Amino acid sequence: MNAHLAPGSFTGTSPAWLDVPDDVNALVPRLWSQTARKDAGVLHIGGLAIPDLVASVNTPTYVLDEDDFRARARAFKEAFGDRHGYDVYYAGKAFLCTELARWVQQEGLCLDVCSNGELTVALRAGVEPERIGYHGNNKTLTELRRAIVEGVGRIIVDSFDEVDRVIAVAGETGLPARVMVRVTAGVEAHTHEYIATAHEDQKFGLSISSNDAFEAVRRLAAAPGVDLRGLHSHIGSQIFDSAGFEVAARRVLALHARVRDELGVELPELDLGGGFGIAYTTQDDPSSPSALAEDLTAIVEHECRALDLAVPHLSIEPGRAIVGPSMCTVYTVGTVKEVALDGGVSRTYVSVDGGMSDNIRTALYDADYSATLAGRASDAAPVLGRVVGKHCEAGDIVVKHEFLPGDIHPGDLLAVPGTGAYCRSMASNYNHALRPPVVAVKDGQPRVLVRRETEDDLLATDLG
């Protein structure tokens, strides 16, 4: 069956980017939060041994490295804010809970929300309303009224329907509606590529090329009670390359200049969106916040010079790039199954006590993750593994490809890094699974920010 392989000898069906590790116990530092380390094979985060944490909170659990989250937030604040004057909005959709919203504010960042529920969490955390941005492609009149009455700092307007609604609410309440216009520049970026077209076939924004964006700006600029702050452009996700930003900035700033020239309005701000990538596996090598800040600022300054524009007040919206690497998920192995594949090789299927209910990204986006043993060292040779969940679905995969120690067995703890973004926030109760807690760790102390669901929680809405 050829399941146990010496390092370097593997000839099976792993993807080209996945090397047989020299040491299957070692952490790849850029995949992990900054306090993560192994001590005699035992994973420690925030000064806490994971088996000790598991003894008190059980598995599966998300583990949030508080120092790491704060450090990444600060790195964006320093690189973009302190050095170049940007506002940095943490994109709450990646992951949001009340205490984490406080950390965002404490570190000097602003906060993006995109729903009534996220706004509730932000206000519950005491985030100053003027430091909140409100996104979304379908904000109701009621939601917009609440945002404006609460004094939300800016509402990102996404359609003509919303143009009408913010004008109506501003008129009705007499309160200022501070807005930006979400525009589509025809650029869609992902990893190292971008696609530039005239038209974007997507639900967000108002198109620059179709003139809808200019028309929305024209109406808002003329509306009493509306404080039009500027344009907003978001071009993609998990981006490693600034080339897409360059094309988008050229198109967005051309509109910015046209607004000045034709409407006589100098828009004071510009938001460049988010989408900055993180390392999920060894194939990813993201830029640092300071390198990103230099790149984006140079792009904007260059275009503004060419258009004879004053550089507007800039903002960005990292979400995943802050919280993604700050969390990992810890599972307990339940079953180990060697499955024969064609060609005489095999794959070791390792089932854990969670799955697509706590991490839908692998199935939803064909995303790659990595994994490591968290509770012990192993001197067994690595085998090609696949980490799967316990849900009744063949596509319930957590980590598609990873080398794991050949002696992995039921009861082992397994940790998957990079699960801070879009995992707990998209978690479900599929198969009546109970969603795991989010446990912050810092200085050797755990603190449950989001508790584990109970069966009572789960059945609360089932009226029997």
Added chain:
Amino acid sequence: MNAHLAPGSFTGTSPAWLDVPDDVNALVPRLWSQTARKDAGVLHIGGLAIPDLVASVNTPTYVLDEDDFRARARAFKEAFGDRHGYDVYYAGKAFLCTELARWVQQEGLCLDVCSNGELTVALRAGVEPERIGYHGNNKTLTELRRAIVEGVGRIIVDSFDEVDRVIAVAGETGLPARVMVRVTAGVEAHTHEYIATAHEDQKFGLSISSNDAFEAVRRLAAAPGVDLRGLHSHIGSQIFDSAGFEVAARRVLALHARVRDELGVELPELDLGGGFGIAYTTQDDPSSPSALAEDLTAIVEHECRALDLAVPHLSIEPGRAIVGPSMCTVYTVGTVKEVALDGGVSRTYVSVDGGMSDNIRTALYDADYSATLAGRASDAAPVLGRVVGKHCEAGDIVVKHEFLPGDIHPGDLLAVPGTGAYCRSMASNYNHALRPPVVAVKDGQPRVLVRRETEDDLLATDLG
């Protein structure tokens, strides 16, 4: 912009299977539950006008047609059970709540669960334990102990780890462990295709070709306290064609015969799994339960004759095929946006007040759905629409392609049929969305089976 098209004149980017409808108000009957009808453009289900229902429960909401669910359950029971002696297990993973589990039992079906939580719901509903099947690829010792102590009718064993566990629990408790062995036959079926290989690269089951399946049967057959009922094979999902079942049955029954010949054990049962398809759009034309029953029975009888086997007691496990068409989701339109595409055509993006949080299938499986206005008739010409949700993600699409009346506007009610399976069961709180209720309708009366989540529910686990 060419957005308003006369029927038959459309030349844009809709898929080949999607015809411009003669009447954009008309229901396509096979996509809908059996009591669905339109009266002057107003959708009625279970004798209740949808706008009246919405007035009391709001949107988004799942609407469950009780008569339809019971009729589909009965149709499987009659075609497979009454006529051919099968047990019919409703696959609870598709959708399960307490009251619906009662309906399953009342209609004479058995119930499949695949987790501790689903077992709790089944027992809470009063389903007789011996009529419950317990699935899953990673059942813990604790879960297996509970299932055996409760007297669950059969446990579908999925790995050697589970073989060891059921033998251990049977020994420890002195209670009979009634088990089946989930085997993989190297057949993977979907819609009108199947793939047959020697080896299956998936987490479920024990492989026939690698001999693991026989070895698991050998161990279980020899274990005291274990009541080995038979083999279990499940080959795919949303299947419209019995060719895959034929290949799988041949391989599974060959193992069944080998067990008789080499171990001297006549396994009394055989489970053919589920995966029977439903119509999501006009491109789907599924078989009736009675046609399926004739096909599958003929396949099994033919193979048994060839192998000189008595036909074992058979069972099947429809989930989607029962509950899928019984539910629809009703949304309110929030924004309507005409997006210019290349080539001078456009697409009308219709945003509703739900999305990937209540139906992840479109994004997860690239699934197709349909939609119709639920609150009024329209005499506007159809436009090519895309129904999208309100989540902060470009992939948040509910219906990729549908012709909708050109005058669709905010406030319109829109209904999406075929959302009974894997929608509420996989629903999330992404963007802090509140999950919709499941409202059963029958004889003009609504009844909330699963209530809408509240913000308090949502924040119950966020410790602040």
